[in-house]
Amino acid sequence: MGRPTKQASAAIKFLENLRIPEGKKAGSAVKLASYQRQFIKGALASDVMVACLSIGRGNGKTALSAGLALADVMGELTDQPKREVILAARNRDQAKIAFQFIVGFIEGLPEDVQDLFTIRRGSKLEIEYSGNGGGLARCIAADGKSILGGAPTLAILDERAAWESDKGDALENAILSGLGKRDGRALIISTSAPDDANTFSRWLDEPPPGTYVQEHRPAFGLPADDLESLLEANPGSKEGIGSTPEWLVSQARRAIARGGSALSSFRNLNRNERVSTENRSLLVTVDEWLAAEVAPDGLPARDGPCVLGVDLGGSRSMSAAALYWPETGRLEAVGTFPCNPTLADRGASDGVSDRYLQMQDRGELTTMGDTTVPVGRWLADVVKLVDGQGIACIVGDRFRHAEFQEAMNAAGLDRVPFIWRGFGWKDGAEDIERFRRALFEGMVKTAPSLLLRSAFSDAITLVDPAGNHKLAKARSLGRIDAAAASVIAVAEGARMVNRPKRKARAALWA
Incomplete structure (x- = not known):
């Protein structure tokens, strides 16, 4: 990949000036992993409108989404006034997790900067910024409610593979239709879907022009506890993000011993494979x-x-x-x-x-x-x-x-x-x-x-x-x-x- 654009450089610099809001490294400065830098460079390239990231659970997807949402709200990614960011998640609980990450990042900013934010935690999860032309971040659930009329400068679709099929597609179409009004971008970030027919899978397999795809998915058919392929699906593990390699291997062996839905879920969520987790009625599981x-x-x-x-x-x-x-x-x-x-x-x-x-x-x-x-x-x-x-x-x-x-x-x-x-x-x-x-x-x-x-x-x-x-x-x-x-x-x-x-x-x- 070539040199990062001005937007990508600004996003990387902004994110690495934030403080980790929670977890074992809470209070420390954010240090982007190589795969996160790679995604930011690809997603913010000049000819990209939609960027897709597929990676295993626990590799900082939601934190990365929240950091980029905050960067756009504060005017680090665009100089347009009255910026609008939509962060859509599977349901309200998942949207609230992303919302809390943004709030946590804000709480690590200098007090004079914090005073420029208005945080609404009621029926709507919104964060309004009054500096630098103003900006608004909305965290919403993928429940299919219409958002026609919005004009986002940035839309982040979190855990897209887990959205309900019809309602999720309706919301995605409504969001994407509004991006063109202000030359906005969409970031679609998720673990693998359970099958090729899922909308997220089709974004990865058949990307239209103007789409950047970064997929961390190992080859099919490998043992669940194969370390090399586990690290391929969990690149953050080698750089101190999320689970350690030892934990991943131990969890894989525990899932192998339990079999059934435990093994299917581990393959889908932790190995980032396209494996159905609804195995109660499967004829046979993938491992069988x-x-x-x-x-x-x-x-x-x-x-x-x-x-x-x-x-x-x-x-x-x-x-x-x-x-x-x-x-x-x-x-x-x-x-x-x-x-x-x-x-x-x-x-x-x-x-x-x-x-x-x-x-x-x-x-x-x-x-x-x-x-x-x-x-x-x-x-x-x-x-x-x-x-x-x-x-x-x-x-x-x-x-x-x-x-x-x-x-x-x-x-x-x-x-x-x-x-x-x-x-x-x-x-x-x-x-x-x-x-x-x-x-x-x-x-x-x-x-x-x-x-x-x-x-x-x-x-x-x-x-x-x-x-x-x-x-x-x-x-x-x-x-x-x-x-x-x-x-x-x-x-x-x-x-x-x-x-x-x-x-x-x-x-x-x-």
Whole structure:
């Protein structure tokens, strides 16, 4: 990054003249970490209107937001009179934390400067400054109330990933629409969202012109207690901000031992990974699935009978197939979309950026047909993946009975046994339980697959009053076809292995 602009230099100088208001270093002068300086330089560059920072919890995000808000109110970032700063947080409690940080910074200023501030703590959290042309900072909750008519010189959207979807988007749009009146800037600061479809994720993945992005997110699939990646998500740890490296590692190991929601939350909040923390209804958690992934050269052999699980897609959805060898536990999965629209357009409309193109490059996703996948030809291509080995049976949805019969006839598979399964409570509950049991017992092994990771991250289960589970999507645009195909293939494989072997009867001669 080049030399900082005049605004960035002024912001850095202003912040490092403040006093830390609370914590173990309360009263000490603020000392910006290198990643904070980097963000200020990028956010206040001359051609930037929106700046996004994604970083793990406890790395000084709110304190940085409060310091920049105060700098703008006091006229350090712009010489416009009657400056207006909006600091929006998820709810009033979070907004109050940011408000208290600003008040704490003010209390560390000389008394004659403090006298220029009017602090309102009532129904509105506002800080008014009467010096240098005047300025007003408003701390608001992202509750969707209209703020049309405002003209902020600076807007800070704190913990944007945690905002309620519809109300948060409405507030963001209202704020951004007002920035153009006074050449204002927006700073969007948050830990990672739980998925790619979140608005904050799309800011990071598909930044429009005039956007600066700084994301501290480690590679996916690493152990939760991997120190190097922990420090990548928590750069403040090495510079005395937030948690120490030792604490992060100990918390990671505690989360690993507890598993479930504790581990998911640690990955999302402390490792800054895009992992859903709402795991009470997840089919499997990310760590449970990662335990099944092995290096390609460590995959079990294709020995014994092969079960083919199929989830046929409709005119716009994916068709997916899973090949499972129950005697060794090997699992392979492929997916196919129609050619129209393109994978790039599908990724954009589904909110997953270029993920489908990445799957295609990895050989996990293909395209076939125009607006629909020709199921007969597709099924024949799937069978070719077993390299001449026999298919013991095909498992599929009973409600697509006619389509399957036509597809199997067209693929020359009319003699292969077909097992009908429902995706409702009755069959679904059994298949999900058998799949989970096989996974937890180490009887499912697969090469790292972006297709399967993506599918299982979107797969949840709905639970009826009797405790039965059935598969469902976590979001309307989620693609869980590969997960559905895997569940029914593995479940049938488990039934196949557990069936008693029939003893051959000895020949009787008359």
